Amino acid sequence: MNYKQHIVKKIKMEGFSFDEILSNIVSASEATHGDYSLPCFSFAKALKKSPIVIANEIKESFTLDKYIQRVEVIAGYVNFFLERKSFIESFLTEYNKNGAPFASLKANNKTICIDYSSINIAKPFHIGHLLTTAIGGSLYRIFSHLGYTVVGINHLGDYGTQFGKLISAYKRWGDKKQVEEGGITALTTLYVRFHDEAKNDKSLEDEARKYFLDIENGNKEAMELFNWFKELTMLEVEKVYKRLGVVFDSYDGEAFYNDKMQPVIDVLNEKNLLTVSEGAKVVDLEQFDMPPCLILKSDGASLYATRDLAAAMYRKNKYNFDKNLYVVAYQQNLHFKQVFQTLELMGYDWAPDCVHVPFGMVSLEGGLSMSTREGRVVYLSDVLQTAVDKTLTIIKEKNPTLGQEEKALIAEKVGVGAVVFMALSSSKIKDLVFSYDRALNFDGETAPYIQYTHTRCRSILAKSSGVATAETDKLTDDDSFAIIKMLSKFDDIVTTSAIKYEPSILAKYLIDICQLFNKYYSNHKILGDSSREALTSIVALALKKGLSLLLIDAPDRM
Ligand code: ARG
Secondary structure, rough: OOHHHHHHOOOOOOOOOHHHHHHHOOEEEOOOOOOOOEEEEHHHHHHOOOOHHHHHHHHHHOOOOOOEEEEEOOOOEEEEEEEEEHHHHHHHHHHHOOOOOOOOOOOOEEEEEEEOOOOOOOOOOOOHHHHHHHHHHHHHHHHHOOOOEEEEEOOOOOOOOOHHHHHHHHHHOOOHHHHHHHHHHHHHHHHHHHHHHHHHOOOHHHHHHHHHHHHHHOOOOOOOOOOHHHHHHHHHHHHHHHHHOOOOOOOOOOOHHHHHHHHHHHHHHOOOOOEEEOOOEOOOHHHHOOOOOEEEOOOOOOOOOHHHHHHHHHHHHHOOEEEEEOOOHHHHHHHHHHHHHHHHHOOOOOHEEEEOOOOOOOOOOOOOOOOOOOEEEEEEHHHHHHHHHHHHHOOOOOOOOOOHHHHHHHHHHHHHHHHHHHHHHHHOOOOEEOOOHHHOOOOOOOOHHHHHHHHHHHHHHOOOOOOOOOHHHHHHHHHHHHHHHHHHHHHHHHHHHHHHHOOHHHHHHHHHHHHHHHHHHHOOOOOOOOOHHHHHHHHHHHHHHHHHOOOOOOOOOO
């Protein structure tokens, strides 16, 4: 039962569509204003009537039924009061029948590709990767929950002249054992040294170019080294993915498209889209107010955009996606606009299904600015570990009686959760200054706060003696009803987070549930009241489920 839609169906107002009215209905902020409210201000101009007149007309023509008990007008607002008993009854029936509104939806035959994290081989996995990894990973879970077939793609940056440089540096100054043990850090050191020495020795660049050509031609030694660098990178990165609980179905990266470039060039030629500019081949995009999209360098080598064109075509062919997302920082806005426009010019009717999901930059509060070349990096694994260490100290203080092992497990869930939640909880386009203190504030709008509220529910339930069963009549008071109304929005909120590619909407909602529940907890005795206990168990489930869609675990104690 969707109450909002039910109300809109019954509203009689000429000149506005169902969806227009629906989008104006809001949940009332105070109980005295009913449960749902329709502000009439935006209709006034078109209807040439005052909002108050419109609101009264809607009220007069509205027939009450077993779901809507009362309608009132205050200023230009129409306030709708639900019939509480029927609302609670339908909520509990659905919940008991199929776990709604928290249960995963059944498969819907739609496929969504999500390109996220997409790291560069032999480069540090740093705090700048936090947002793409967390947002992409969360969208992966959210869309799966909604019944989509999701394909998580890590479009590895494993192609480019830098790998020639790395081979050159390794052969000159590298040491097998050192690199084996040092991993990406050792490779970064070699890379930095290459740039230092190349300032004085021009022959180094030529040597690097030669090694890069070797990779392109599949030379055995070059490929072995390159694959080894790749393995070392993946080994480190996978550890972080595991901690974050993110998964990928494909690691087809830039190198994978090396031999899939010809079809791109062929279509571009067929459609007469390639022009020559300073020896390079480009797609002119002037009529769209964009610089040209670079396709082939003067030496015939492909570019980042060429590989993305090939990748998009490959994904359409292989997965037949309904949507193809790229969770990539806003610095690449232009790149994706160019690539999508080019796909459109190539005549692909699926070009509009490709969507860039941009997000802001991350920095560490009080931290250094980063530069890979100069070796100034904040590693994501270090950020996670620091958060976990700090959490352990807090937990030891708050709950000294927990066993050593359990403390460590909880610290891992809470510390990592805190970092992820901070990444997911503000609107993704804003730049984020990461702060441990804010992330780990148990009373702030944080993962630990939600996790703590969840454990509060669990501890009440652990103490309860009987089987908690909810009786409709016992939950009609303002406070219980407010919680049920809030819980009933769960699937709506998850759907909106998906449509807007914005996990922060879900994050904010979980905070709202917690605030409401914690007030409830301090104002009412829950333990011993079977209906309130039952309500508490539903709150616990909503929090656990919601957190899991944000990649966060909810321990039972902390
Ligand atoms: N590896 C790229 C970078 O670090 C991001 C790749 C994003 N995905 C894509 N299909 N272009 O900037």
